[in-house]
Amino acid sequence: xxxxxxxxxxxxxxxxxxxxxxELRVDPWVTLLDLLREQLGLTGSKKGCxxxxxxxxxxxxxxxxxxxxxxxxxxKHGSAVTTIEGVGAPGxxxxxxxxxxxHDAFQCGYCTPGQICSALGLIAEGQAKTRDExxxxxxxxxxxxxxxxxxxxxxxxxxxRAAAACGREDAA
Amino acid sequence: xxRFDYLRAATLDEAIAALSADPGAKVIAGGTNLVDLMKYxxxxxxxxxxxxxxPLDAIEERADGGLRLGALAxxxxxxxxxxxxxxxxxxxxxxxxGASGQLRNAATTGGNLLQRTRCYxxxxxxxACNKREPGSGCPAIGGVNRIHAVLGASEQCIAVHPSxxxxxxxxxxxRINVExxxxxxxxxxxxxxxxxxxxxxxxxxxxxxxxxxxxDLPPDDFGPHYTYLKLRDRLSYAFALxxxxxxxxxxRGCIAEVRLALGGLAHKPWRDRHGEASLVGKIPDRASFQAxxxxxxxxxxxxxxxxxxxxxARRAIVRALAQAAAGxxxxxxxxxxx
Ligand SMILES: Cc1cc2nc3c(=O)[nH]c(=O)nc-3n(C[C@H](O)[C@H](O)[C@H](O)COP(=O)(O)OP(=O)(O)OC[C@H]3O[C@@H](n4cnc5c(N)ncnc54)[C@H](O)[C@@H]3O)c2cc1C
Ligand code: FES
Ligand code: FES
Numbered sequence: 001x002x003x004x005x006x007x008x009x010x011x012x013x014x015x016x017x018x019x020x021x022x023e024l025r026v027d028p029w030v031t032l033l034d035l036l037r038e039q040l041g042l043t044g045s046k047k048g049c050x051x052x053x054x055x056x057x058x059x060x061x062x063x064x065x066x067x068x069x070x071x072x073x074x075x076k077h078g079s080a081v082t083t084i085e086g087v088g089a090p091g092x093x094x095x096x097x098x099x100x101x102x103h104d105a106f107q108c109g110y111c112t113p114g115q116i117c118s119a120l121g122l123i124a125e126g127q128a129k130t131r132d133e134x135x136x137x138x139x140x141x142x143x144x145x146x147x148x149x150x151x152x153x154x155x156x157x158x159x160x161r162a163a164a165a166c167g168r169e170d171a172a
Numbered sequence: 173x174x175r176f177d178y179l180r181a182a183t184l185d186e187a188i189a190a191l192s193a194d195p196g197a198k199v200i201a202g203g204t205n206l207v208d209l210m211k212y213x214x215x216x217x218x219x220x221x222x223x224x225x226x227p228l229d230a231i232e233e234r235a236d237g238g239l240r241l242g243a244l245a246x247x248x249x250x251x252x253x254x255x256x257x258x259x260x261x262x263x264x265x266x267x268x269x270g271a272s273g274q275l276r277n278a279a280t281t282g283g284n285l286l287q288r289t290r291c292y293x294x295x296x297x298x299x300a301c302n303k304r305e306p307g308s309g310c311p312a313i314g315g316v317n318r319i320h321a322v323l324g325a326s327e328q329c330i331a332v333h334p335s336x337x338x339x340x341x342x343x344x345x346x347r348i349n350v351e352x353x354x355x356x357x358x359x360x361x362x363x364x365x366x367x368x369x370x371x372x373x374x375x376x377x378x379x380x381x382x383x384x385x386x387x388d389l390p391p392d393d394f395g396p397h398y399t400y401l402k403l404r405d406r407l408s409y410a411f412a413l414x415x416x417x418x419x420x421x422x423x424r425g426c427i428a429e430v431r432l433a434l435g436g437l438a439h440k441p442w443r444d445r446h447g448e449a450s451l452v453g454k455i456p457d458r459a460s461f462q463a464x465x466x467x468x469x470x471x472x473x474x475x476x477x478x479x480x481x482x483x484x485a486r487r488a489i490v491r492a493l494a495q496a497a498a499g500x501x502x503x504x505x506x507x508x509x510x
Contacts, residue, residue, distance in 0.1 A: 011178055028178035028220060031207065051208050052275060064248075064277040070207045071278070074178055075200060075222050122273060127252060132505040139408035140272020 018086030044084035055141030065121025084113035099154035107145035192381035202278035237391030243282035266340035282384035289331035329372030342441035343433035352382035365440030394419035399495035412436035416492035456497035465489035
């Protein structure tokens with residue numbers, strides 16, 4: 001359990017982040033992104049635009065991808081959050097992280113945590129079947145370096161490998 | 173962002189009481205519009221009433237064969253709901269044409285109805301804006317007004333309503349259920365959003381203390397003859413310059429019923445009953461679509477930079493009606509238009 005700074009206006013918030021339970025007191029005007037970065041030291045989620053336009057701050061809240069810069073943390077009392085720190089680890093990368101490396105899907109890397117969290121959400125949603133659909137459903141994530149083609153390659157690769165693995169199970 | 177009090181409402185009554193007690197209080201649902209506006213100091217609520225704990229997120233069958241969308245159903249849950257996809261594909265495609273996957277996962281039915289204009293003067297507290305500061309003026313008139321209204325605007329305000337979801341709901345004749353200090357009431361979709369007139373700061377007919385609880389979709393089935401055509405500056409993730417929700421019933425080769433709502437052109441989703449009626453009984457061909465489009469846009473007034481919208485809208489109406497008639501709705505992922 002960890003406790004953040006006390007403030008007279010602060011509201012109790014119980015929140016699970018990357019599998020760890022936190023009991024915090026949070027000012028109502030603090031966004032989830034600022035809570036993660038400023039109070040909890042989880043700086044993987046990036047602040048790009050701070051207005052829901054770039055996707056750099058994307059995290060999974062209760063398994064759904066969401067822009068953490070537009071979420072007041074106090075409204076997520078009782079939720080489970082996954083940030084990039086909760087996805088894979090050095091030496092034990094998540095298949096999507098591995099695919100990003102293999103496909104050279106990041107250049108400066110600033111947008112990458114948001115791209116990966118967003119892609120994880122996209123794959124779980126199961127709505128994208130084609131490359132065009134992947135591109136459309138990743139449109140909330142902007143990349144200054146323009147690594148879009150390689151990002152799409154990485155995501156499609158992971159989707160195809162998962163589909164092939166399912167096929168093998170069906171056949172078995 | 174201003175400092176504010178916060179209430180995590182445990183019941184609808186508690187939320188209504190809190191809103192009634194403090195005119196500066198605001199509901200928060202997904203937060204994707206309210207938090208954005210608070211960061212720009214455009215919205216400065218004294219108290220934020222969090223309704224996300226209330227059981228308002230269901231999508232339910234109605235006895236009349238329609239569907240009820242809870243105020244807290246997310247835009248993603250609505251667009252991907254199998255019943256919505258099968259029975260209201262117009263609504264599903266309008267929602268999917270808006271915002272991004274992340275935003276649709278947070279945005280709610282109620283919040284989308286009440287999202288505010290994206291007019292850049294409205295978003296900039298450093299300049300005048302009648303919508304933000306009544307009586308201060310409208311710098312969009314005579315200013316940079318490429319995205320502004322060509323229909324139903326007033327001398328006080330030429331902002332447009334930004335929603336895609338609402339354009340489809342207007343075409344579908346949805347009804348909005350609200351609950352307030354005086355009890356529940358139902359608002360016809362057309363009566364919900366207002367034209368600016370002399371009070372552009374008031375977007376809707378929702379009364380102080382009222383909370384949206386759900387939206388009802390009537391059972392009408394427009395079968396395969398629908399489309400949501402959205403035209404914007406880039407192919408994805410941008411607000412509409414012009415959008416058209418079109419649905420037709422075609423019987424024995426003739427148009428039996430028409431629903432046509434326009435986005436990006438006015439202070440509210442725009443419907444023109446005369447324009448719709450002019451198509452009934454006609455053969456669904458280019459000539460009749462063109463005549464209807466001309467009629468609907470006859471009263472359109474450009475402001476300079478947005479003059480192009482009038483012709484764009486005319487072409488969009490014709491294309492949308494042609495897509496609806498042919499049963500070839502606009503794809504969200506393959507956006508080439510033939
Ligand atoms: C970058 C970006 C791009 C976007 N692109 C599009 C687009 O292309 N098309 C489009 O249509 N939209 C777009 N949106 C807007 C988005 O759809 C809205 O922000 C969203 O629908 C608002 O829903 P919410 O639940 O987050 O509302 P909130 O921000 O929580 O609330 C919005 C308003 O509604 C009020 N409210 C919310 N729920 C209720 C209720 N039940 N009863 C009474 N009042 C209520 C709040 O008090 C507030 O005033 C975009 C937003 C962003 C940030
Ligand atoms: S920082 Fe949240 S979307 Fe850009
Ligand atoms: S890799 Fe540089 S912004 Fe995406």
